[in-house]
Amino acid sequence: MNKYCSILLLGICFYFLLPINTMAAELYLEIPKDEYSIQETFIINIRINVGHNENINAVDGYLRFPKDILKIKDFSTGNSILTFVEEPKINQEEGLISFVGIIPGGYGGLISGDPGQSNLLGKMIFYTTSTGSAQVIFQDGSQVLLSDGKGTPAKLATKGVVFNIKELELPTEGQSLKNEWQDELEKDKIPPEDFKPEIVEINGEYYLVFSTKDKGSGVDHYEILEEGPGVAMGKLFLGQNWTEKESPYLLKDQSLSSNIKVKVVDKAGNEKIIELPVTYSLSWYKNYFIWVIILVLLSFLSFQLWYYLKTKEY
């Protein structure tokens, strides 16, 4: 009898120890190889898996890499399922990378029949600077939240990558050093997705909000152009003055009478420009450009009149 009791007791222990059904989410890294050579540029994918019947909607990721043998070149949001709360941060001095984003509506894992791996969160582009064993891992503080309307933290498992960096193998004639990222950039000929910038009032001031995605190399940056009344003349002499900005962007023209253009540029340099019509048109008499035209016309007519009167005298 005692034997059966101990088996039952141990069975209960195994119930708590076995990992099956306990994982709500797993953040993991993916690389195609486990060995690279010095001066090689390669990509590490950040992906997520969720447990059966689980649904998550927010991810906060912190990663550490060996700064003495790896150089972080970029972080690509291309093809990511996340809507990023802020630009992912990379810090070479500290060997840290962080990102934060949400999945509106939630993410319940891959669906059957999906031809691709729709679980990419981001791509880290690294450059090898020295030989040795490299480990890229998720740090404490990384978290995934459940899509339950309360932001409950999900039980999280993380899986980093370990790989070796060997001495440089000089490429043979006609070959160049491997650069996975350059190959991706060269393949990307498609501009970012369409989007609709909007003007919103935040804290008593007007801001422009915008967001889009790029299915290739990822969005690199946004540029804004505010064209006030009389801008056509300015364009002739000064050209257009695009400035790099992030959303939400505090509008210079709080009267909302300017034309606004938003340009999104991906990492490969493909761009898309979206134009917002003027929200409030100025009355004609408030437009300086019209007054300049009237002044020029009046000057011309005055001159003509003066010339006519002068010639008539003679």
Add this chain to the structure above:
Amino acid sequence: MFKNSNHFGVFIIILILFGFLFQFFLFPKKTYSETLSISVQVQIVTTTTTTTSVGGSGGGGGGYTPPSTTQVIFTGKAYPQSTVTLLKDAQIMATTISGADANFQISLTNITAGSYIFSVYSEDNKGNRSSLLTFPLSVSSGVITNVTGIFISPTIDVDKSEVKKGEIIKIFGQAIPDSDITVIINSDEELYGKTKADTIGAYLYNLDTLELEMGNHLAKSRSTLEEEISSLSKTVSFIVGAKTILKELITKIIKGDLNNDKRVSLIDFSILAYWYKRPLTTEAKTNIDLNNDGKINLVDFSIMAYYWTG
């Protein structure tokens, strides 16, 4: 205890089997969020490229290859004559009206190849919205992807915000016509009720509050038709108390709707992002902070993502 290593191995296998038995049958562990039974199948049909000869007699002739199409077609069931909205990466892409049989189809063309998060929801004849049915999908260039079997969750509402204990509270909504409805009451002990949607998809469940504890309660529902099960509806709350207060039919406040446009979209997301990690003003603490903890962090974004409408 063990005569040889074989016995020990058998013992370990028995223990593992016991572990599985406990996990799956005897004491299944609780899940941490609502179950989403997404029933989506993806078929890929490569577009046929035909070559037509246009040359004259005796000549070799040129060839014409039609441009390949990248298209995603979504088909499923909502409610009869209801508005169905499709979101692509959190932004509204298309709306359609379902037929009298509740079937709908939405087609997206000239979509860039890549990974997307698609979401679908519907609105019933009283203006209540279903929960968002969200799924990831990889779209390949030059292929037609058919997403079938989309089963929209029922809408749900109650006729009273507070009900006197012992009185009846009506739980109602719209679902797929003739489907079986399960109403789930999240109290200290979860209660289940069954009813059936009529030919226009309307359902009603009269809940006797005599069996409920005093205090706050949550209700949600799901519909079943033949072998298909919808995801869970939104959650609706009510109080069992000492008096009865009738509820307005359409809830005026949507959590996460920071600019009061009755939607939770990228505009609200941008407003929340503005306050992310910033010190909050008194007004922001009242209007922006979704969990009232005095700061804007990932939890607020998670709450907003849950109530997203696009």
